[in-house]
Amino acid sequence: xxxxxAAAAPDFKGTAVAFMQKHCYECHGGKTTKADLDLTxxxxxxxxxxxxxxxxxVLHQVNSGEMPPKKKQPQPAPAEITAFNAAIENAFAAxxxxxxxxxxxxxxxxxxxxxxxxxxxxxxxxxxxxAEDFPADDIGHGFDNIGDVLSLSPVHLERYxxxxxxxxxxxxxxxxxxxxxxxxxxxxxxxxxxxxxxxxRPVTRGTLLTQQRLTMGxxxxxxxxxxxxxxxxxxxxxxxLLVNDEERKTFTVTAPTKKWENCEVTLTLPVGxxxxxxKYLNPDTEGTTNRMLFVQQFQVIGPADTRPEFHQHIAARLxxxxxxxKLREFTPWFLTRAFRRPPTPAETDRYLKxxxxxxxxxxxxxxxxxxxxxxxxxxxxxxxxRVELDSLxxxxxxxxxxxxxxxxxxxYFLWNSMPDDELFALAAKNQLTPNLERQVRxxxxxxxxxxxxxxxAMQWLQLQRxxxxxxxxxxxxxxxxxxxxxxxxxxxxxxxxxxxEDGSLxxxxxxxxxxxxxxxxxxxxxxxxxxxxxxxxxxxxxxxxFPRGEFVRVALTGSERGGLLTHxxxxxxxxxPTRTSPVKRGKWVLEQILGTPPPPPPPNVPxxxxxKQLTGTLRQRMEQHRENPACANCxxxxxxxxxxxxxxxxxxxxxxxxxxxxxxxxxxLPDGKSFQGPAELKAILKAKKExxxxxxxxxxxxxxxxRGLEFYDNRALNQICMQTAQADHKFSALVTAIxxxxxxxxxxxxxxxxxxxxxx
Numbered sequence: 040x041x042x043x044x045a046a047a048a049p050d051f052k053g054t055a056v057a058f059m060q061k062h063c064y065e066c067h068g069g070k071t072t073k074a075d076l077d078l079t080x081x082x083x084x085x086x087x088x089x090x091x092x093x094x095x096x097v098l099h100q101v102n103s104g105e106m107p108p109k110k111k112q113p114q115p116a117p118a119e120i121t122a123f124n125a126a127i128e129n130a131f132a133a134x135x136x137x138x139x140x141x142x143x144x145x146x147x148x149x150x151x152x153x154x155x156x157x158x159x160x161x162x163x164x165x166x167x168x169x170a171e172d173f174p175a176d177d178i179g180h181g182f183d184n185i186g187d188v189l190s191l192s193p194v195h196l197e198r199y200x201x202x203x204x205x206x207x208x209x210x211x212x213x214x215x216x217x218x219x220x221x222x223x224x225x226x227x228x229x230x231x232x233x234x235x236x237x238x239x240r241p242v243t244r245g246t247l248l249t250q251q252r253l254t255m256g257x258x259x260x261x262x263x264x265x266x267x268x269x270x271x272x273x274x275x276x277x278x279x280l281l282v283n284d285e286e287r288k289t290f291t292v293t294a295p296t297k298k299w300e301n302c303e304v305t306l307t308l309p310v311g312x313x314x315x316x317x318k319y320l321n322p323d324t325e326g327t328t329n330r331m332l333f334v335q336q337f338q339v340i341g342p343a344d345t346r347p348e349f350h351q352h353i354a355a356r357l358x359x360x361x362x363x364x365k366l367r368e369f370t371p372w373f374l375t376r377a378f379r380r381p382p383t384p385a386e387t388d389r390y391l392k393x394x395x396x397x398x399x400x401x402x403x404x405x406x407x408x409x410x411x412x413x414x415x416x417x418x419x420x421x422x423x424x425r426v427e428l429d430s431l432x433x434x435x436x437x438x439x440x441x442x443x444x445x446x447x448x449x450x451y452f453l454w455n456s457m458p459d460d461e462l463f464a465l466a467a468k469n470q471l472t473p474n475l476e477r478q479v480r481x482x483x484x485x486x487x488x489x490x491x492x493x494x495x496a497m498q499w500l501q502l503q504r505x506x507x508x509x510x511x512x513x514x515x516x517x518x519x520x521x522x523x524x525x526x527x528x529x530x531x532x533x534x535x536x537x538x539x540e541d542g543s544l545x546x547x548x549x550x551x552x553x554x555x556x557x558x559x560x561x562x563x564x565x566x567x568x569x570x571x572x573x574x575x576x577x578x579x580x581x582x583x584x585f586p587r588g589e590f591v592r593v594a595l596t597g598s599e600r601g602g603l604l605t606h607x608x609x610x611x612x613x614x615x616p617t618r619t620s621p622v623k624r625g626k627w628v629l630e631q632i633l634g635t636p637p638p639p640p641p642p643n644v645p646x647x648x649x650x651k652q653l654t655g656t657l658r659q660r661m662e663q664h665r666e667n668p669a670c671a672n673c674x675x676x677x678x679x680x681x682x683x684x685x686x687x688x689x690x691x692x693x694x695x696x697x698x699x700x701x702x703x704x705x706x707x708l709p710d711g712k713s714f715q716g717p718a719e720l721k722a723i724l725k726a727k728k729e730x731x732x733x734x735x736x737x738x739x740x741x742x743x744x745x746r747g748l749e750f751y752d753n754r755a756l757n758q759i760c761m762q763t764a765q766a767d768h769k770f771s772a773l774v775t776a777i778x779x780x781x782x783x784x785x786x787x788x789x790x791x792x793x794x795x796x797x798x799x
Contacts, residue, residue, distance in 0.1 A: 049126035051084035058123040062107045062115050074638065084130035088138060091750035094127055099635045103676060104709030131753065141751035142437050142785035144795065146186030148425045148745050151176040153494055154184065155202075155423075157456035157487075162376055163210040163413065164348040169202040180747045181738070182498050184451075187746065203417035211353075211410040213401075215345040223249045223337045239266070239296060242332040248316035249337050256310045257342025257351075261287070262303035263317055264335040266296035273330050277320040280304050283313055289320065296333050308341075315339060353409065365405040366394045370412065378421045379457055380443040381467075390415065425451065429786060436788040437781065442466035449475075449778060452743045453482045455490040472784075479775045483538055496534045499738050500603065500631060502527060504612045511617045515690050517562070525559040526608040526691070532590055533606070537770050544732055544768045548632070549602040549721040551595045557585040560593075562607065562692060563600065570594045599693055602721060604628070604684065607691025614689035621681025628680045632724060634734025637677060679706035683720040732768060733760050739773065744782050755780040 049055070059078050065071065068079035076093075087094060100106035101120060115123070150158060152170040160166055174194050179185030225240035228247040240247070253259070267276045275291045280302060287304045294300030315337055323330040344351055356372075357365045370391045374382040382390075393415050398408030416422055430441045440448070446458040446466045458466070462478065465471040471478065482488060497503060505527055510518050532554035537546055555565060564572055569582025570593045585591060595601045603609055613623040630636040685702050688694055696702055704716040714720040724731065736759045741748055748756070759776040766772030777783055787795070 048129055049122045051087070051126050051130040052082070054122050054126035055130070056082065058115070058119060058126070062111070062119075065111070066107075084134060087127075087130045088134045088750045088753065091131075091753055094131075098124060098127055102710065103635070104711065105676065135754045135757075138751070138754075139791065140437055140754065140781055140785075141791055142755075142781040142787060143744065143746065143749060143752060144792075145427050145440075145786050146746050147427070148184065148186040149189040149191060150423055150425070151183050151189060153490070154451060154455050157454070157490065159202075159206055159417075161456050161459070163206060164352065165206060165209045167209070169206055170198075173198050173202075178498075180741050181501075182495075182742050184494075184742065184745050185747070199418050199423065203414045206417060207410045207413040210347055210349040210413060211406050212346055212350060213404065213406055213410070215350075218341050218343055218345055221251060221339045225334045225336055228334070228337065239333045239335050242317070242319045242322075242334060245322060246316055246318050247334055247337075248314055250312060250314055251339050252312050253308055253310055253342075255342050255345075255348070256308065257344055258305060259308050259339060259341030259343070260303050260305050261315050262301055262338040262340060264299045264338075265290075265292050265302055265317075266294050266299050266333045266335070267292050268296065268329055268331050268333075270329050273323075274321060276330070276332050278302065278332060279318045279320055281314075281316045281318060282306060282308070284316070286318075292332060299335055350406070357405075362403065362405055366391060366398060366408045366412075369405075369409060370394060373409075373412065374416065375463070376457065377416045377419075379425070379447045380441075386421075427786070431788075434788045435790045437785045437791070438788060439472070439784055440786050442469050442471045445471055445784065448743070448783060449478065449482070452778070452783075453479070453491060453774070454485070454487040455494055456487060475778055476775050479778060480771055483541070483771055483774065488538055489535060491538055492531050492535045495739065495742050497527075497531070499735075499742075500530065500609060501627070502530060502608055502612060505608055508612055509616060510611070510614075510690055514617060515688075518690050521558050522562060522690075525556055525562075526606070526611060528556075528590060529554050529559055530603065530606050530608045533603070536592075541769050541771045544735055544763070544770060544773060545725055545728055547603050547735075548725045548731060551601050553593055553595055553600065553606070554590045555585065555593050556590045557587050559607065560585045562690075564693060565593065565598075568593055570596070570598060572598065599686070599717070601718075604632075604721060604724075605687065605691075605717060607687075610684065610687045610691035611689065617689070619681075619685060619687070619689050621678050621685060623681070624684050625677030625679065625681030628724070629677065632734065633727065633730045634737060635730065676709050679708055680720070682706050683714060683717050686717070728764075728768065729760070732763055732773070736760055736763065736773060736777070740777050740780070740782065743777050748782075752782055755782050 059068075059081075063078050066073045067076045078097075081090075097106075101115070101123060107114065152173050152175075155170040155173070156168050159169055174192060176183040177188040177190065179188035224238060225247070226238070228240065228249055230244060230247075261280055261282060263278075263280060265278060269276055275293065277289060278292050279286045279289045281287060282304075287306060288302075290302040292300055292302065317334065317337075319332045322332075346354070353369060357368060360368050371382055371387050374386060374390060378386075390412060394408035394412040396408075397411030398405050401407030420426070425447060427440060427444045427447075431438050439445075443458075443463075443466045446462040449471075450456060450458040450462060461481075462471065465474055465478070483491075505523060508523075512518070533550065533552075534547075536542060536552075536554075537544075537550070542550070555563065560566070566572065567582035567584060568591045571582065582593075599605070609627070610619075610624070613627045614620050615623075626637060683704050683706055685704050686693055686695065694702065705714060706720075707713045708723070712723050714723060733756065736756055737748060740752070740756065740759065759773065759780055762776040763769075763773045
């Protein structure tokens with residue numbers, strides 16, 4: 040017998056078609072096409088990339104055990120399933136090798152409300168929310184920054200005009216007011232307890248103080264009106280002025296009371312809370328009453344320059360420029376920042392004329408020109424939209440977007456805002472591309488990366504619904520606004536640490552830490568900052584009590600919690616107002632963690648509560664519901680996943696039993712894997728790390744490029760997942776792989792643009 044060598048690799052035309060003939064065509068071929076799926080039309084792998092989502096769905100159904108149905112015999116053997124998987128994946132790989140790289144289309148994107156607010160903040164240094172009354176942004180592919188759904192309405196135009204007026208007025212003040220004075224009478228100084236009605240106060244305890252919150256940084260005067268009583272032969276009375284407990288200046292006070300002496304110090308202070316105090320340096324230790332220091336009042340005066348921060352910054356930038364040249368220097372600099380690219384000479388001339396006309400009308404005041412320029416630029420489509428013009432419009436193949444466009448993609452991806460000075464400088468020198476990885480790490484450490492948590496993560500996890508979730512107040516009387524805020528903050532801090540500390544993506548499934556404050560710790564039954572549970576034997580050193588209102592990092596080793604899946608925020612939004620919902624929780628895990636959503640439910644299937652014939656416990660009623668063949672396949676997987684978390688009630692509290700009896704959190708998945716509770720299920724989910732990482736990569740890439748992913752993005756996704764796995768699934772590795780990918784860095788050439796016209 041002559042050997043033919045190694046067995047041929049599984050292919051679509053042979054292996055996959057044979058598998059489908061044996062196990063699939065009965066329901067999905069010929070006269071029967073359940074779920075509107077006819078597999079007999081796929082004779083070869085010619086269009087497998089275009090049908091990418093369909094085939095990924097088929098693989099999921101087969102690998103999860105959902106298809107073919109259990110009642111159909113014979114069931115495919117494990118070796119058959121392995122060969123079928125290999126045939127489809129080999130077909131994908133072969134098709135991708137021959138397909139031309141396609142970075143996808145560039146969709147012009149309007150700034151959504153979050154991006155508008157943050158861009159205005161960074162552009163003109165004003166910290167308010169001008170987009171608060173803009174129309175709500177539509178959602179596409181789970182996110183509010185998708186170009187295809189960010190439409191522009193007449194209401195938007197009205198609000199843009201009003202916002203531009205308000206922003207310009209806050210950024211440039213033509214007639215700044217005098218420095219304000221905050222006066223605190225001595226009877227209101229701390230420590231309290233001084234009950235005299237007089238306007239003076241003796242310094243009997245050595246110090247007096249007051250707290251002030253400054254809303255503007257700048258130069259301030261701290262002034263104290265003081266007086267003394269002293270015998271001629273006694274030592275002079277000395278007093279120190281302190282700011283934030285730091286001694287700034289010492290005085291010898293000589294003025295008697297009723298003539299009062301002003302003691303003051305000038306210093307530069309930032310925005311924020313500050314403590315102003317005085318200290319009696321040499322009080323009479325013998326207790327005589329004729330040697331005393333009195334204080335009439337504290338005054339905090341400033342800032343000396345009351346112009347807004349942006350106004351001051353521009354004035355300092357142009358301080359050595361003649362007044363008749365100031366607008367000529369300011370205009371191109373500002374347009375570069377506002378348009379996120381250098382303006383053309385024609386654009387500069389057009390906007391400069393507008394600014395100069397306004398300055399002339401104001402009798403040569405250049406500030407009036409700047410104010411008018413702001414109003415016009417903030418209403419320009421070049422500011423309101425992220426326009427990415429093709430620098431090589433006739434180039435046939437895929438090619439890089441220019442460096443300024445790359446800087447904008449990067450900053451709006453990670454910060455939801457415009458590029459900073461460092462990104463602009465690198466783009467101007469064409470040095471951003473070779474420094475991408477370093478910039479990603481820098482930007483993830485920046486406080487502005489918090490937007491990845493507050494915008495991307497909260498939308499991915501669908502936690503906006505927590506704001507309107509209203510559990511039954513009779514069943515859950517402890518649920519209030521304080522607890523709602525604490526639930527959300529826990530998840531934000533948890534995800535934020537993974538971003539900031541470059542944690543593993545797999546910690547999202549079972550990370551053994553969280554952040555708790557007193558409110559949430561009480562809700563979880565955790566007694567101290569070491570993660571010990573009240574009433575349980577403490578197996579680790581005792582922690583400290585939770586400080587009121589403050590969140591503390593807590594280790595959860597050996598506890599019933601860990602990872603996102605046991606956060607009260609997620610357990611709550613996947614519940615009903617009166618009870619838990621295993622279906623919602625299971626569906627959430629399939630969609631948001633594994634990226635394998637179940638098909639939509641068949642029509643006319645009543646809700647569980649509407650099916651009067653169902654009896655018994657919730658688990659028993661769900662089992663009866665699954666007896667409906669139309670419901671069985673989907674519920675088989677969703678219910679098992681959901682019941683794993685049945686120990687957590689509708690607002691995320693742990694419980695061992697309900698009124699119906701002890702809780703059974705065990706289950707078996709369609710692929711045969713069994714578990715006894717959430718800890719074992721999380722281990723199973725973590726073992727499916729390829730699905731977990733790919734799902735997050737898909738979500739994050741969609742968010743980054745502002746469009747839904749297509750079949751031609753599969754090549755890039757495979758590379759992103761491979762590079763992330765090679766770096767131990769670090770969060771920065773995923774982000775770096777995305778920003779270096781073709782969909783993020785490249786754009787189509789003329790060949791692909793023409794080929795896809797009308798197809799998308």
